[in-house]
Each structure stands twice: as structure tokens, then as C-alpha cells.
Amino acid sequence: MDNNKRGLVAILVVVLIIVIDQVSKVLVKTNMALYESIEIASWFKIYFVENPGMAFGWKFGGKLFLSLFRIVAIFFIGYYLYLLVKREYSNGFIACIALIFAGAFGNIIDSVFYGEIFSASYSGHVASFVPIGEGYSSWLHGNVVDMLYFPLIESTFPSWLPIWGGQDYIFFSPIFNIADSAITVGIFILLIFYRKTLALSLEKREKE
Numbered sequence: 001m002d003n004n005k006r007g008l009v010a011i012l013v014v015v016l017i018i019v020i021d022q023v024s025k026v027l028v029k030t031n032m033a034l035y036e037s038i039e040i041a042s043w044f045k046i047y048f049v050e051n052p053g054m055a056f057g058w059k060f061g062g063k064l065f066l067s068l069f070r071i072v073a074i075f076f077i078g079y080y081l082y083l084l085v086k087r088e089y090s091n092g093f094i095a096c097i098a099l100i101f102a103g104a105f106g107n108i109i110d111s112v113f114y115g116e117i118f119s120a121s122y123s124g125h126v127a128s129f130v131p132i133g134e135g136y137s138s139w140l141h142g143n144v145v146d147m148l149y150f151p152l153i154e155s156t157f158p159s160w161l162p163i164w165g166g167q168d169y170i171f172f173s174p175i176f177n178i179a180d181s182a183i184t185v186g187i188f189i190l191l192i193f194y195r196k197t198l199a200l201s202l203e204k205r206e207k208e
Contacts, residue, residue, distance in 0.1 A: 009091045009094055017102035020178050025145040034121040034125070043151065044149070046149070074105050099189075100182070107177075110143065113142060115143070116139055117129055147175065148181070157169055
């Protein structure tokens with residue numbers, strides 16, 4: 001029964017994050033033009049961008065490599081999550097790994113499918129669903145939809161500051177999505193509360 005409860009925790013976290021992530025992305029993709037923004041507050045905007053790379057806009061390697069890397073990563077994370085449930089780790093620890101798994105899976109959906117099922121998004125044009133094969137790209141080459149933007153502080157560097165003096169700056173400029181948030185929250189909670197548990201679980205995995 002305990003394993004069933006732990007498994008249910010993992011499933012609920014994964015399903016909840018993926019559903020919220022995908023619903024938010026589809027709503028933005030089909031209702032906003034690229035680079036369009038909606039101001040919710042002075043420090044929070046829905047700002048639609050597409051990201052061909054990793055979380056928060058980071059990039060490395062080609063698009064196909066990134067998509068395949070994500071798929072391989074969620075395979076290992078998913079198997080690791082399965083082992084945690086089977087070995088009766090705490091619900092909190094399992095939930096953290098489930099957050100990371102769900103976030104990675106959510107972004108993979110974009111990479112694998114969006115290029116095939118959506119028309120292109122660009123400035124002044126809102127995308128729509130299209131028949132498979134008529135989309136803006138091919139399988140594994142879709143862009144990840146990002147929209148959460150928190151420009152907490154927008155100001156200008158003092159003129160006397162070397163190099164950057166007089167330039168405008170924004171504190172916390174990355175634009176991200178629910179999936180990115182899930183990965184980040186999962187990692188932070190792991191590092192703060194479950195570092196020893198994580199180290200022991202990985203050490204045990206290596207000995208098998």
C-alpha cells in the first residue's frame with residue numbers, strides 16, 4: 001500500500017505539471033503573436049517567445065541533438081523515479097524528482113510535436129493548429145514555448161560605473177514556462193532538504 005501511495009504522489013505531480021504546462025503553452029501559442037506581451041503587474045508579464053534551446057533560453061548543440069538529449073534524459077529520470085517509488089523513499093523526495101521529470105517531459109512535448117501540429121508564430125501573426133505535416137517544422141525540431149517574464153527591477157546603471165555606466169538593465173530577465181519552473185523548484189528543494197538522500201540514492205544506484 002505504501003508503494004501505491006508513493007506511486008500515486010509521483011503520478012499526480014507529473015500529470016498536474018504536464019497538464020498545466022501544456023494548457024498554458026497552447027493558450028499562449030494560439031492567442032498571442034510572437035513577442036506580444038500582456039502586463040499582469042509591473043513586475044510580471046505574459047511575454048510570448050519561442051526557445052529553440054534549453055531552459056531559460058540557454059542553447060548548445062543543434063536542435064535535433066537537444067531533442068534527443070531531452071528524450072534520453074527523461075528516460076533515465078523516469079527509471080530513477082520508478083526505483084525511488086519501489087524502494088520506498090519519502091514522498092517529498094519522490095515529489096521533487098517527479099517535478100524534474102514532469103518539467104523535462106513537458107518541454108519534450110514541444111520539441112517533438114509542436115513543429116508538426118502548429119503553424120509558425122511570428123510578430124503580428126497568431127499560430128493555429130494544422131494537419132500533421134503542415135506545421136512550421138518537422139518532428140523533433142519544434143520550439144519550446146516560453147511566456148513567464150518577471151522584470152522585477154528595470155533601471156539604469158550609474159554613469160560612473162565602468163563598462164556598463166548609463167546602460168539600461170533588467171533584474172531577472174529570463175523568460176520561461178511552467179515546465180522550467182517545475183525543474184527549478186524540484187532541484188532547489190532537493191539541494192536544500194534532500195542533498196544527503198540524493199547522494200545516498202545515487203551511490204546505491206552506482207553499486208548495482
